[in-house]
Every structure is written in C-alpha cells, then in structure tokens.
Amino acid sequence: xxxxxxxxxxxxxxxxxxxxxxxxxxxxxxxxxxxxxxxxxxxxxxxxxxxxxxxxxxxxxxxxxxxxxxxxxxxxxxxxxxxxxxxxxxxxxxxxxxxxxxxxxxxxxxxxxxxxxxxxxxxxxxxxxxxxxxxxxxxxxxxxxxxxxxxxxxxxxxxxxxxxxxxxxxxxxxxxxxxxxxxxxxxxxxxxxxxxxxxxxxxxxxxxxxxxxxxxxxxxxxxxxxxxxxxxxxxxxxxxxxxxxxxxxxxxxxxxxxxxxxxxxxxxxxxxxxxxxxxxxxxxxxxxxxxxxxxxxxxxxxxxxxxxxxxxxxxxxxxxxxxxxxxxxxxxxxxxxxxxxxxxxxxxxxxxxxxxxxxxxxxx
Amino acid sequence: xxxxxxxxxxxxxxxxxxxxxxxxxxxxxxxxxxxxxxxxxxxxxxxxxxxxxxxxxxxxxxxxxxxxxxxxxxxxxxxxxxxxxxxxxxxxxxxxxxxxxxxxxxxxxxxxxxxxxxxxxxxxxxxxxxxxxxxxxxxxxxxxxxxxxxxxxxxxxxxxxxxxxxxxxxxxxxxxxxxxxxxxxxxxxxxxxxxxxxxxxxxxxxxxxxxxxxxxxxxxxxxxxxxxxxxxxxxxxxxxxxxxxxxxxxxxxxxxxxxxxxxxxxxxxxxxxxxxxxxxxxxxxxxxxxxxxxxxxxxxxxxxxxxxxxxxxxxxxxxxxxxxxxxxxxxxxxxx
Amino acid sequence: xxxxxxxxxxxxxxxxxxxxxxxxxxxxxxxxxxxxxxxxxxxxxxxxxxxxxxxxxxxxxxxxxxxxxxxx
Numbered sequence: 001x002x003x004x005x006x007x008x009x010x011x012x013x014x015x016x017x018x019x020x021x022x023x024x025x026x027x028x029x030x031x032x033x034x035x036x037x038x039x040x041x042x043x044x045x046x047x048x049x050x051x052x053x054x055x056x057x058x059x060x061x062x063x064x065x066x067x068x069x070x071x072x073x074x075x076x077x078x079x080x081x082x083x084x085x086x087x088x089x090x091x092x093x094x095x096x097x098x099x100x101x102x103x104x105x106x107x108x109x110x111x112x113x114x115x116x117x118x119x120x121x122x123x124x125x126x127x128x129x130x131x132x133x134x135x136x137x138x139x140x141x142x143x144x145x146x147x148x149x150x151x152x153x154x155x156x157x158x159x160x161x162x163x164x165x166x167x168x169x170x171x172x173x174x175x176x177x178x179x180x181x182x183x184x185x186x187x188x189x190x191x192x193x194x195x196x197x198x199x200x201x202x203x204x205x206x207x208x209x210x211x212x213x214x215x216x217x218x219x220x221x222x223x224x225x226x227x228x229x230x231x232x233x234x235x236x237x238x239x240x241x242x243x244x245x246x247x248x249x250x251x252x253x254x255x256x257x258x259x260x261x262x263x264x265x266x267x268x269x270x271x272x273x274x275x276x277x278x279x280x281x282x283x284x285x286x287x288x289x290x291x292x293x294x295x296x297x298x299x300x301x302x303x304x305x306x307x308x309x310x311x312x313x314x315x316x317x318x319x320x321x322x323x324x325x326x327x328x329x330x331x332x333x334x335x336x337x338x339x340x341x342x343x344x345x346x347x348x349x350x351x352x353x354x355x356x357x358x359x360x361x362x363x364x
Numbered sequence: 365x366x367x368x369x370x371x372x373x374x375x376x377x378x379x380x381x382x383x384x385x386x387x388x389x390x391x392x393x394x395x396x397x398x399x400x401x402x403x404x405x406x407x408x409x410x411x412x413x414x415x416x417x418x419x420x421x422x423x424x425x426x427x428x429x430x431x432x433x434x435x436x437x438x439x440x441x442x443x444x445x446x447x448x449x450x451x452x453x454x455x456x457x458x459x460x461x462x463x464x465x466x467x468x469x470x471x472x473x474x475x476x477x478x479x480x481x482x483x484x485x486x487x488x489x490x491x492x493x494x495x496x497x498x499x500x501x502x503x504x505x506x507x508x509x510x511x512x513x514x515x516x517x518x519x520x521x522x523x524x525x526x527x528x529x530x531x532x533x534x535x536x537x538x539x540x541x542x543x544x545x546x547x548x549x550x551x552x553x554x555x556x557x558x559x560x561x562x563x564x565x566x567x568x569x570x571x572x573x574x575x576x577x578x579x580x581x582x583x584x585x586x587x588x589x590x591x592x593x594x595x596x597x598x599x600x601x602x603x604x605x606x607x608x609x610x611x612x613x614x615x616x617x618x619x620x621x622x623x624x625x626x627x628x629x630x631x632x633x634x635x636x637x638x639x640x641x642x643x644x645x646x647x648x649x650x651x652x653x654x655x656x657x658x659x660x661x662x663x664x665x666x667x668x669x670x671x672x673x674x675x676x677x678x679x680x681x682x683x684x685x686x687x688x689x690x691x692x693x694x695x696x697x698x699x700x
Numbered sequence: 701x702x703x704x705x706x707x708x709x710x711x712x713x714x715x716x717x718x719x720x721x722x723x724x725x726x727x728x729x730x731x732x733x734x735x736x737x738x739x740x741x742x743x744x745x746x747x748x749x750x751x752x753x754x755x756x757x758x759x760x761x762x763x764x765x766x767x768x769x770x771x772x
Binding site: 036038091120121122123124143144146147149150153196198199201202252253254255256259260262263266 | 702703732734751760
C-alpha cells in the first residue's frame with residue numbers, strides 16, 4: 001500500500017521536530033502517555049525518544065493486557081495446568097509471565113509435563129480441541145477490545161459446533177474504566193494521551209472523547225508507524241499549546257468515529273462488563289468482560305469453578321507505579337539487577353511490550 | 365522392507381546392516397565410508413578445523429529445505445566460518461520408532477545432494493532408534509573436519525572503522541520455521557529458508573581479500589544478526605553502528621514478523637555470512653560476494669566504532685537511535 | 701496492546717478469506733467485516749480482520765497533516 005509507506009517513511013521529519021520544539025517554548029515540559037503496548041514497542045523500535053525535543057516526555061501506561069493481569073490469576077492458571085488431560089492454549093505473550101514465584105510460568109510448567117500450546121489465533125485453539133477430543137482445551141482469553149470480538153466469535157463457533165471439550169478463560173479488559181481510574185488517581189500527572197489505534201478501530205474514536213469532554217485532556221487516536229507517532233505527538237503538543245483539548249483521529253485510514261459496529265455488537269452479544277483487578281491499578285468497576293450465562297458451557301471460570309487466591313504482589317517490584325507513569329523503569333531497584341527479560345519479576349519486564357522490557361532492550 | 369522404522373533397525377544386527385546397505389551407502393558412496401570401519405582414516409597434512417552441531421528442527425521439512433540439507437549446511441558453514449575448507453563429515457541419526465522409511469529416504473537423499481554440492485564426504489556415521497514417544501521423529505548430529513585455508517584473527521582482530529558486511533537478506537530461515545510451526549505458511553509461499561552451504565563464499569573471499577584484511581566470519585544462526593553482532597563486541601571497548609535502511613529484509617520476512625510479532629534482526633539465518641573486514645578491502649570483498657549465486661544482495665550494513673563500548677547501535681528510518689541487544693529467551697508468537 | 705498487520709483480501713469463502721501481505725498468504729476470519737470483497741485491505745489481528753482500511757481516508761489524512769505542517 002502506497003499510503004502506508006508514507007507513514008513508515010515520513011518526509012520532513014526535521015520540519016515536524018522543529019515545529020514541536022517551537023511549540024514546547026509555549027507549553028514548557030510536557031508528559032504524554034501512550035496507553036497501548038504496541039505503541040510502547042513502536043516508540044522503542046523507532047528510536048523516536050532520541051529525536052524528540054527534550055521537553056516532551058513519553059511515558060508508558062497500562063497498555064499491555066499481559067502486564068495488567070494480576071499475579072493471583074497467573075497462579076490460578078498455573079494450578080489449572082497441573083490437571084491431567086487438560087491443555088492450556090495461549091498467545092505466546094502469556095507463557096513467560098511469572099506467578100507469585102519468580103521463574104514459575106507456563107513455559108516452566110510445560111517443561112515439567114503440563115500441556116501448554118502457544119497459538120496465534122483463538123481459532124487455532126478450537127482446531128486443537130476438535131482434533132483432540134480426549135483433551136480438555138482451555139484458551140486464555142487475554143486482551144483489550146481489539147481482541148474481544150475475535151474471542152467472542154470463537155465462543156460462538158464453539159457453541160455452533162457444540163464443542164464440549166473447549167472453554168475460554170475470559171481475562172479480557174476494557175480500556176475506558178482503567179483510563180478513568182488512572183486519571184482520577186492522586187499522583188496522576190499527564191498532559192495528553194496517545195490513544196490506542198487498534199482498540200479504536202473496534203470501539204471507535206468517539207469512545208475516547210471522554211478524555212477532553214470530562215477531563216479537559218487532549219487525545220489523539222494514533223497509528224503505529226513512525227510517521228503516525230510523529231504526527232500524533234505534534235497534534236497533542238499543538239492542542240496543549242493552544243489550550244484546546246479535543247479528541248483527534250490521526251489513524252483515519254482505519255479508525256471510524258463509531259468503530260466497527262458489527263464487532264461491537266458481537267462483543268455485547270457474548271460478554272458483559274464486570275469489575276476486574278488490574279496489576280498496578282487495583283480493583284476497577286466495569287473494567288473487564290465476563291462471558292454471558294447463555295455461553296456458560298464455554299466459560300472456564302464456571303466449568304472448573306475457579307477462585308483465584310488473594311493477591312500478594314512482590315513488595316520491591318515497582319511495576320504498579322510504572323504502569324501509572326509515576327516511576328521510570330530504570331529507577332526501579334530491581335531493574336537489570338534482579339529483574340530482566342530472561343528472569344522477570346514484574347509484568348512490565350515479562351511482556352515484550354512492557355515499559356521495562358522496552359527500556360531494557362532498546363534504551364541507550 | 366517395512367514402511368516404518370522399528371527398534372530392530374537400531375539393534376546393530378541384521379536390520380541395521382540392511383539400513384546401511386540399502387539406504388545410506390548408496391547415497392554417500394565413497395571409498396572411505398565403504399570400508400565401514402569403526403572409524404575413518406583420513407588423508408591430510410593441513411591445519412585442521414573441527415566442528416560439531418546437532419539438528420532437532422521441527423517441522424523437519426520446511427520451505428526451502430529439510431533437516432537433511434540443514435545438517436550438512438550447518439556444519440559445513442561452521443567450518444567455513446572458522447576459515448576451513450570443508451572435507452569430511454560424520455553423520456549420526458537418532459530415529460524415533462515409527463518414523464516413515466519414505467521420509468528417512470528423502471532426508472538421506474537431501475544429505476547426499478547437499479554434501480556433494482559442498483564438496484564434503486560422509487566418512488563415518490551411526491544410527492540409533494529410540495522408543496516411540498522418546499524422540500521427535502528424527503534428530504541428526506554431524507561433525508565436520510575442514511582444512512584451514514584462511515587464518516582469521518577473530519574478535520581480537522576487530523578494529524574501529526572496520527566494515528560489517530552481510531551476504532544477503534536476513535531472518536529468512538527463522539521466519540519460515542516460525543510460520544510453518546504456527547501452521548500459517550501456505551503452499552507456494554514466497555517465504556523460504558535461506559538454508560545453503562557457504563563454501564563458495566569462503567573460496568571466493570579468500571582470493572578477493574588482501575591477507576589479514578578479514579577479521580572474522582560468522583553465520584548468524586540462532587538469535588539472528590542482532591545476537592551475533594553483540595557477540596563480536598561485548599566486553600570490548602568497541603561498538604557497532606548499523607543503519608536500519610541498509611539491512612536487507614525480504615518483504616515476506618517482514619510480513620511474517622509483523623504477523624507473529626517478531627523482529628527479523630533476531631530471526632535465524634542458515635545460509636548467510638557476516639564479515640568484518642578492514643575498510644580498504646570492503647569493495648573488493650563485496651564485489652566478490654555479489655558474484656556468487658545466492659550472494660547477489662551482499663551489502664555493507666554497518667561500521668565498527670568506539671562510540672558506545674560493548675553495544676550495538678541501530679539508526680532507525682526516522683533518524684532515531686536504539687540499542688540492539690542480544691536475544692533473550694526464545695521468540696514466541698505474540699498478539700501484543 | 702494489539703499487534704495487527706494490513707493485508708489484502710484475495711478471495712472469500714464464507715466467514716474466511718485468503719489474504720496477502722508481502723507475498724505471504726494467510727487464511728483469516730472476516731466474521732465482522734461488512735461487505736468485504738476481494739481487493740479490500742483489512743487490518744488483521746490474531747487471525748481476525750478487525751476493520752477495512754480506506755485509501756481515500758488515508759489520502760485525505762495526509763493532506764490534512766501536510767496542511768498542519770505548513771500552517772504551523
């Protein structure tokens with residue numbers, strides 16, 4: 001696609017940067033938060049932080065579904081993996097996430113005999129269930145609104161096929177309640193948001209207008225190429241300079257104001273919002289999805305009557321503050337010393353998209 | 365003969381002989397092997413290069429090759445990168461009971477073909493069969509001996525301003541295997557492994573380069589070029605600076621990596637050569653590399669400096685900079 | 701939170717479509733894409749197309765961006 005290339009190799013990078021610099025003379029130092037882990041990774045890979053004006057600081061928010069899944073849930077999954085004839089299927093992201101014991105994760109359990117399989121799509125998990133009727137197949141349904149419609153379609157498919165040896169452990173999360181909780185927290189200090197382009201592709205850019213409507217904070221729904229990021233940061237800086245917070249859509253080649261109504265309908269058909277625990281943000285009303293009663297047969301929570309233990313986070317791990325943007329990964333006492341991508345303590349190090357992993361791998 | 369390998373074929377008795385006589389000997393025919401001694405007696409007055417490697421690739425058949433081709437290329441390339449012209453290979457199979465004879469024959473044929481191409485003789489070998497469930501179909505070990513033709517100083521010979529060259533696009537093998545493993549690779553796909561023997565590259569560049577101008581050669585297998593480049597300079601006062609625009613990446617490799625959430629710079633190559641050489645010899649070595657079939661896209665990807673000791677620095681498309689660190693753990697497909 | 705890749709639809713069969721990117725073809729699901737047809741570009745996440753991409757919108761978008769740059 002020609003136009004995609006335009007965003008991959010933006011022209012006039014120096015012009016954009018110069019304009020940003022001028023604007024920061026008006027704004028003073030500003031802090032912009034990306035709330036999508038794919039943005040965190042795209043920012044790290046493009047090296048954008050090394051060319052931005054010094055007074056623009058980019059910080060990573062709670063945007064990785066793996067990072068925000070609490071320890072007690074991981075412990076519960078690890079426990080589940082001990083059952084005979086049960087196969088856990090998951091996106092690769094989750095396999096290395098430790099529970100409350102460092103280095104205890106699904107990969108480790110696999111090495112000790114548990115059945116664990118990485119899949120690319122929930123449909124692959126269904127395929128495995130179809131071809132292995134002797135196994136009970138559980139799919140770990142993590143993700144945000146981008147991943148939710150596919151997970152819903154997969155539950156509908158299992159229902160249509162009347163597949164009795166398959167269920168989904170729904171760990172899906174919703175962005176808006178988490179963002180509101182973050183903004184309302186006492187140590188919140190962010191001047192604008194880069195909004196997640198692929199979440200918005202599903203739920204619509206309008207779903208983020210509460211940022212300016214309710215909190216007078218500017219937001220830009222952004223794509224993931226270096227050009228997208230540069231333009232979005234420029235728009236945010238410009239809105240801050242003009243004191244005119246609004247919600248803008250830089251990713252209009254994909255994102256509509258109402259998103260994808262069919263996908264939204266599918267989410268609403270299969271799931272309903274419930275309160276959820278987030279690593280770093282705590283208990284937030286309506287911030288997760290649960291599977292509706294109608295599809296209870298494919299709900300791992302109900303099928304196995306699961307009850308997670310109480311949460312016992314590592315006392316030295318600063319991921320909670322990192323996720324809220326109040327603490328930088330490199331100032332954590334565990335960073336590089338005890339906590340590394342090979343042997344992660346906290347979730348921000350474990351996921352390739354976590355703020356700590358990005359800092360570990362890419363920062364100079 | 366049955367259609368599947370049974371435990372009897374690893375017994376050392378009659379069935380083992382049948383396997384050797386009917387499948388292995390015809391494929392690798394040479395006077396040293398045909399003596400079928402406990403070991404091979406080899407000629408040579410040269411300084412020797414010796415290397416070994418084991419192959420457990422799954423799936424064993426992948427676009428662009430199979431475990432047979434790979435087990436020859438792997439050891440041949442290790443010998444070449446150490447400056448040795450590959451001469452002799454040993455070949456050991458660990459087969460899982462129930463493995464299909466037809467598949468085994470296909471693998472043996474690939475080995476014979478690639479060995480001939482690379483100019484190496486299979487001079488000794490072994491076959492074991494393990495019970496069903498105790499192996500992943502087939503494992504192969506090859507060890508190789510080469511005659512030294514190029515004396516390489518190695519890491520200690522690397523100097524600031526040296527050039528870093530690559531013999532083609534990166535990450536093809538790793539990306540193809542990951543896609544095949546995820547079941548995402550369809551028939552006729554343009555994504556194929558770069559698996560090939562590098563003996564011609566060694567022959568050619570040793571003639572093209574002034575004596576002492578080549579510091580080190582390496583085929584960037586597991587961990588990709590990012591990991592290999594780090595190994596060159598970690599713990600030294602030197603750094604390596606690359607520009608992302610100069611690194612050749614096939615569109616199909618980039619697409620596969622975008623689908624799976626991987627980075628091509630960390631995906632294995634099985635037929636590419638990284639060269640560090642002195643700046644004066646860069647042009648002559650590069651033009652020689654480009655003449656070799658499979659080396660047409662050879663190019664310089666970076667330079668050795670001492671700006672950031674022990675680190676590999678990548679300049680991005682928008683002029684940003686980032687560190688390229690070693691691969692941590694294995695690459696897993698991810699959604700986020 | 702959401703890796704995705706733009707792919708071009710080559711053919712459609714029920715809820716599935718064969719798509720292409722960088723010479724790679726893949727079978728994906730298009731359950732929630734309205735009026736998908738061969739030639740369309742879709743954004744693919746975890747085996748599902750999440751939305752169509754629009755060339756016209758993209759062109760409008762960077763015209764707008766150029767205006768921002770020039771006006772500033």
